[in-house]
Amino acid sequence: MSQPTSQTSTLGYFRWAFIVTVLGLILGGVLGWQSEGTIGGMLTVFFICAVLAVLEISLSFDNAIVNANKLKDMTPVWQQRFLTWGILIAVFGMRIVFPLLIVVIAAGIGPIDAVILAAARPDEYARIMNEAHLPIAAFGGTFLMMVGLSYFFKQEKDVHWIEVIESRMARFASIKGVEIAFVLLLIMLFSRLLPEAEASTFVHSAVYGLLTFLLVEVLGGLLDAQQKTMSAAAKGGLGAFIYLEVLDASFSFDGVIGAFALTQNLFVIAIGLGIGAMYVRSMTIMLVEKGTLAEYRYLEHGAFYAILILSVIMYVQTMVHIPEVITGLGGAGLIGLSLWSSIRYNRMERQREASSGMKHSHA
Structure with missing residues (x-):
């Protein structure tokens, strides 16, 4: 990656x-033709792939x-x-291997049997995936919530978008473990709002999500510290890579589960979400x-507020279904607002500098 450039x-x-x-x-059109044998079937699968790609992009700003x-x-x-490797893990690992792994664990079958189930009995495959939604939402929601809160609970954070909230959070950051509490x-x-059997699953999965975040943080710190001792220039190496992979996995939970509302075909889901993941990669490089x-x-503030809202939505989804369109639009809306606030701030700064320059020239 080169230094910031506009070339x-x-x-x-x-x-x-x-x-x-x-x-x-x-490829989606070919799959549609093979499975349905009609132009209508081909166009339907083609359309679903396009919608899934848009869904993934909107959820991934x-x-x-x-x-x-x-x-x-x-x-x-x-x-x-x-x-390179990270995006391959994101596209193939999270969009194909992850849904298969859930079925392997939930149904107690082998990986090959899971692939056969996905191809031959997509309705049964989708049912198993939907039943696994509660622990996935609890795990992913907790991990993302810790990611969001860790950004705001920082003593050294001095740039605030929503001053009244963020300044207080920065002040409370001096209390160790405040975000964990x-x-x-x-x-x-949330566990008190769920039936007893589901509450137990929710708490266990959420605690695993919390432990995973803490483990990744500790492991990342150790690995990156080890690299720094080997080379003073080494910064943000394997530890940061692992952190980003787990983070991407947590973001993907919502899109993968939500995709089953549009189609039960694992391969169509992989194509649609894989297209979306490529746009996320392109946006990342550009930024x-x-x-x-x-x-x-x-x-950044808008993005981390969007993460916090997504984490709460994942918790709420353990009780009621919230359409992915709302999730995507909510996150995109917050990022749009933060972008508008940034542009307005930059404009005001330029005006301030211009007026300051005029005063100096008059003096």
Whole structure:
């Protein structure tokens, strides 16, 4: 990854995403023709792939911004590893292997049997996936909540978008483990709203989500500290890579489960979400290379607020279904607001500098 530059056009960053979109939609059309044998069936699958791609992109604006936030502190070598190997893990691991793994564990069958089940009995496959929604939502929601709160509960954080909330959170950051206590309290409150059998599953899965976040943080710190002792220039290496992979997995839970509302075909889901994941990669590269996060000071704030809202939505989804469109639009709306606030701030700063310059020239 090069230093921030504006040589590449915005469309240039999405070249590979466009290529994958065309190939993915063609493959989706072929799958539709093979499974239905009609033009109508082919167009239906084609349309579902397109909708799934849009769904994944809308749910992943915040993912791209958070990735860019972490990537800008990583060495070029590890940046490149994440954007090549990391994206392969994201597309194939989370969109194909993860749903299969859930069925393997939930149904107690082998991986090959899970693939056969997905291909031959998609309705049964979808039923198992939907039954696994509660523990997945609890785990993913807790991990994302810790990610969001850790951003705001920082003593050194001095740039605030929503001053009244963020300044208080920064002040309370001096209390060790305050975000952990907050999340544990929320877990207990939500568990009381669920039936007894489901409450136990929810608490266990949520605690595993919390432990995973803490483990990744500790492991990341140890690995990156070890690299720093080997080389003073090494910064943000394997530890940051693992953190980003677990983070991407948590973001993917919602999209993967939600996709089953549109189709029960695992392969169609993989194509649609895989297309969306390529746009996330392109957005991430663009944000890092163009230095967009530094240029728009509140953009990160919007992304982390979107993460917090997504985590709460995942908790609420253990009780009632919330359409993915609402989740996606909510996150995109917050990021749009933060972008608008950043542009307004930049404009006011330029006006202030211009008026200050005029005063000096008159003096």
